[in-house]
Amino acid sequence: MAGSYNTHSEQTRSEMLGEIGVESIDHLFDDVPGEVRLDRTLDLPQAISEWELESILKSHSRCNQNVDDFSCLIGGGKYNHQVPAVVDAIVSRGEFLTSYTPYQPEMSQGILQALFEYQQLMSKVTGLPVVNSSSYDGATALVDAAWMACSIQGRKRILVSSAIWDEHREVLDTYLEPRGVKISMVGICNRTGGVDRNELEERLGKEEFAGFLFQSPNSLGIVEDVEKINRIIQKSDCLSVLSFTPLLSGLLKTPGEMGVDIVVGEGQPLGIHLNAGGSSLGILSTKDCYRRFVPGRIVGKVTDIKGNLAYSLVFEDREQQVARDKATSNICSNQAMNAIRACIFLGCYGEAGFAGLARLNYAKAHYLRDRLGTLKGLSFPFSGPFFNEFVVGLPKSAGDVLAYLTQQSIFGGLDCSQKFGLDHAILISVTENLSKSELDHFVTQLGEAIR
Amino acid sequence: MKQSILDKPHSGRGQNSVFDREFCVDGIEFELPGLREDPLGLPDLTEVEVVRHFTELTRESYGVDNGSYPLGSCTMKYNPKRNDKLAALPGFQRVHPGQPAETMRGIWRVMYELQLMLNEILGMDAFSLQPAAGANGELAGLFIKKYFDVKKEKDRKVILVADSAHGTNPASATMAGFDCRIISTNESGTMDLEDLRSNLRPDVAALMLTNPSTLGLFETNITEIAGLIHANGSLLYYDGANLNALMGIVRPGDMGFDVVHINTHKTLSTPHSGGGPGAGPVGVKKFLQAYLPGPVADYDGEDYFPSVDKEFSIGRMKSGFGHFDVLVKAYCYILTNGPDGLKECSENAVLNANYLQAGLRDIIPPVFDRLCMHECLLNGDLLRISAYSFAKRLIDYKVHPPTLVGAGCVYFSDDLGSAILIEPTETETKADLDRIVSVFKMVWDEVLHDAEFVNNAPYSREISKVPMASKEVI
Ligand SMILES: Cc1ncc(COP(=O)(O)O)c(C=O)c1O
DSSP, X not given: OOSSSOOOOHHHHHHHHHHHTOSOHHHHTTXXXXXXXXXXXXXXXXXXXXXXXXXXXXXXXXXXXXXXXXXXXXXXXXXXXXXXXXXXXXXXXXXXXXXXXXXOGGGOHHHHHHHHHXXXXXXXXXXXXXXXXXXXXXXXXXXXXXXXXXXXXXXXXXEEESOSOHHHHHHHHHHXXXXXXXXXXXXXOTTTOSBOHHHHHHHHHHSOOSEEEEEESOXXXXXXXXXXHHHHHHTTTOEEEEEEOGGGGGTBOOTTTTTOSEEEEEOTTTTOOOGXXXXXXXXXXXXXXXXXXXXXXXXEEEEOTTSOEEEEEOOGGGSHHHHGXXXXXXXXXXXXXXXXXXXXXXXXXXXXHHHHHHXXXXXXXHHHHHHHTTSTTOBOXXXXXXXXXXXXXXXXXXXXXXXXXXXXXXXXXXXXXXXXXXXXXXXXXXXXXXXXXXXHHHHHHHHHHTO | OOOOTTTSOOOSOOOOOOOBTTBOOTTOOOOOTTBOOSOOOOOOOOXXXXXXXXXXXXXXXXXXXXXXXXXXXXXXXXXXXXXXXXXXXXXXXXXXXXXXXXXXXXXXXXXXXXXXXXXXXXXXXXXXXXXXXXXHHHHHHHHTHHXXXXXTOTTOOEEEEETTXXXXXXXXXXXXXXXXXXXXXXXXXXXXXXHHHHHXXXXXXXXXXXXXXXXXXXXXXXXXXXXXXXXXXXEEEEEETTGGGTTTTBOHHHHTOSEEEEOTTTTTOOOOGGGOOOOOOEEEOGGGGGGSOSOEEEEXXXXXXXXXXXXXXXXXXXXXXXXXXXXXXXXXXXXXXXXXXXXXXXXXXXXXXXXXXXXXXXXXXXXXXSOXXXXXXXXXXXXXXXXXXXXXXXXXXXXXXOEXXXXXXXXXXXXXXXXXXXXXXXXXXXXXXXXXXXXXXXXXXXXXXXXXXXXXXXXXXXXXXXXXXXXXXX
């Protein structure tokens, strides 16, 4: 018996073949034409035991540095926030982890309720009533929102802030260009680092767009004035689409309250490990009137034959399994367990804890910003307000500075030189996970690096 | 329905559980636009209340760990625990994607080796591990429409899909900016070649094919189909959701497929996680390699690193590099099984499905009377009650219902309205299979005695039967 998970002995296999009425295993594959069959063994490493596997994987994993051993000041959409132990404990339970998409409500009330509660709690955070039970990540959720805007408005033309993550911009291009959607950009104000609102107003006055897509905090860490931007958008026939960091709602009015039509975001900060970039969670939320344009699963309430309420996947006629080529999206498998992670995370922190977390991130980032202000040679190119991430101008090459910091066991930030007229610059992010002494150490080391 | 987390009484603590003794946040002026004054409305519970709430919810869920899960087309095989453990190593889980490349060589090594192993298993030349799921892999595969743009064949605007194709196939075609034409199935359950020929015009970019099909049958005419498609200058796309029947036996690349995706959360045992995350690596033949979504993992004999073809790549499918936490489990699975183990998985998957087909044929005969591959499609017309109701009673005996119209992930045309698609997978023992057969037979007997009783099942769950296509209560 090869491999570890095969269950039959040769004896059992023959008995079963006898029941089927076939002479050999080979005959089960008689439908496969001989000329295409593989006439050799796959050229793969031979089977290994659990301890050999563990030793190989541990050895590979040790070729990576990780944020437990380094101080991590890298953000850029994915952040080293604490993942509460409760989250890991619950989602590793086999009843959740090894279940399929809950097509059978009678057998899946627990997982359906967890997903429903994700939608409810996330709706509190976005301030909009409709939440899907997940898009793949923050980038594809932005694509989903752009496509929703195009479908709602019947117009294949969108306007996008140039201060969204580069990766998100690339993903928009990948998906929207083949669908014939034209993407135009709006620049930033060089002083504040926020969306250039004059340019926005001008563009919206001249042309018709399905939606304006912007991000807050933006790719320079600047918290956009969402209300002011929305007032401009509302003067035109264009939807407001915001990509945001959910943690912002710990401090600020929700995007819904501020007049956004479709809110998306990267859900990784909410109890999802960094995982070298994936898997994570795409948040997508909107107003009731746009519900039929929403991609992906939605959990809702139905009644069983006794008239009692039950959770179930609902409104499936939007989805590929019913609508096929007319569906709002092709998404099938999604990020359900990461949505449940976010739900447990919000449940654990609760009202006060979530606000406290946002405040602490703000406080630590601003502490660092103030400390860095005392170092000679650094500049702070943008005056706009920031949350837990900001840009620092350097007197020498960012590559050299970051390399020096790496040697000191610090992931010092992301290189953002040559963007937006910046010369040498890095984007620095701070989370609750950095202690005061780590922040102080960073200041000292950055001082050394630019000497 | 259990009490909602939002309806639980506030613990009354109302406290901020987040603090850092070195940072006093009281009295800080938050200089941000749009500060919030009203509460969000999040719960206020103690940690143990949260743990108990969600533990309760897991008790009303059902996974492969609980029992048989013969959901057709979903390959609900055992998800090895060791893989979960290894994916959580800090050197994988606690790595930031923005780290300098030299601090994450181990990530690129795992991805690189997985790409090579997938090439070998599927008979392809290059893989990108980026797509987030099967459907996302399909979309990546179809974005290779750029290949036709480069060749100046912009008029190829149509994707052919089988009438039995999974819903994601036509949906992906639309999302990639194509139109769909549907090819019918003949009476032996395979693609109707006449219909294919008549639809194969110069405007066809590709044919998407699932093999074995979603009817559990191998496309016996595959070489002829591949010949027709290629003679038309079109591409042949392989939906690899059903690869579990074929590992080590026949490779899509050798059958003539140009572009493939696989679902690691089916064939390669990564957990389905209540709907995801999975992963949908996309693979191609050499002439399409440059078009793959990037970055992909590369190796120069010394180092492992990310690379992308700047000129031809279709671009990024998502942020980051792919679902690394999922991919590492697929990597573990292949290493554990080795070449003979993988082949035996497929052999046993097909053996088990045929064993069930044979065991059930007295009460539920196969739709197509021939050997099946890794899943069997049975005809529920003789059941005396609807297949939907019949399947609900299985729940009381701890067998997850198979895939049916309106309950599962495949699409059945109208004439297959009472079809039942059963995929036991190779990790079920003979005793498990015998039990599944006996449960079906028991329910069959129950229907003879009291159809009404079965019609109102299940009785053992928190809720009663939910009728098909129930209306949402707002
Ligand atoms: C035949 C087939 N194709 C495609 C898919 C889509 O894969 P995923 O759910 O990973 O997006 C599935 C799974 O549901 C399938 O069964």
